[in-house]
Amino acid sequence: MTADEQKLHDYLDTVNVHQGDPAMQDMVINSFYNQCEMDNDDEWEEKIAFARQHFDIFCGYIKEVWLAGEDEGDALNSTVENDFDIPGISTENLKVIDLFSEAATTQAYKNLPVALTNDHVVRLAVMTEPYFWHLHPDSDECFLVLEGTLIIEMENDTVELTPNQLFNIPRNVIHRTLPKGERVVNLTFESGYTTTVKIDR
Numbered sequence: 001m002t003a004d005e006q007k008l009h010d011y012l013d014t015v016n017v018h019q020g021d022p023a024m025q026d027m028v029i030n031s032f033y034n035q036c037e038m039d040n041d042d043e044w045e046e047k048i049a050f051a052r053q054h055f056d057i058f059c060g061y062i063k064e065v066w067l068a069g070e071d072e073g074d075a076l077n078s079t080v081e082n083d084f085d086i087p088g089i090s091t092e093n094l095k096v097i098d099l100f101s102e103a104a105t106t107q108a109y110k111n112l113p114v115a116l117t118n119d120h121v122v123r124l125a126v127m128t129e130p131y132f133w134h135l136h137p138d139s140d141e142c143f144l145v146l147e148g149t150l151i152i153e154m155e156n157d158t159v160e161l162t163p164n165q166l167f168n169i170p171r172n173v174i175h176r177t178l179p180k181g182e183r184v185v186n187l188t189f190e191s192g193y194t195t196t197v198k199i200d201r
Contacts, residue, residue: 139194148184
């Protein structure tokens, strides 16, 4: 392994996706390499910069799927093969995202990163059932409803959002989301480095 390869690998290894399981950590790192199509022809400076921009978000999405209860291996395969579309290392990633098409799913729950804006990620969420109680210790979370009615329950309050309504949850506020009716589609805006802490209720 060259010095540049070691430098990149050391960085990726600091983003501990699966504590206590080095094999799973290596699996995630290798999947990230494959998803990014990091070829030997690429400049190492580009690889390292790209990893710093995207790897935390990639891992964060995998964590979200794991926390939702999916098997870890299946979650990783689903993330890499279907849901998480990482743009190429080049800057030619300007594209129009059709949210209506992305929301066309029969999954009970789908949480898809659709855009990166500076150090924040925009996610498209499709829900047909309640999400678990949780909090984010390191980021606010902003919700914008596109379809249906979103219920946001907090410890001492509940709000209902309809299309074109927006609501912000400050960091460390315990909450959960659920659809009012069969389905709700919304966008969330949060730090790309946010973590999710599940709260048992």
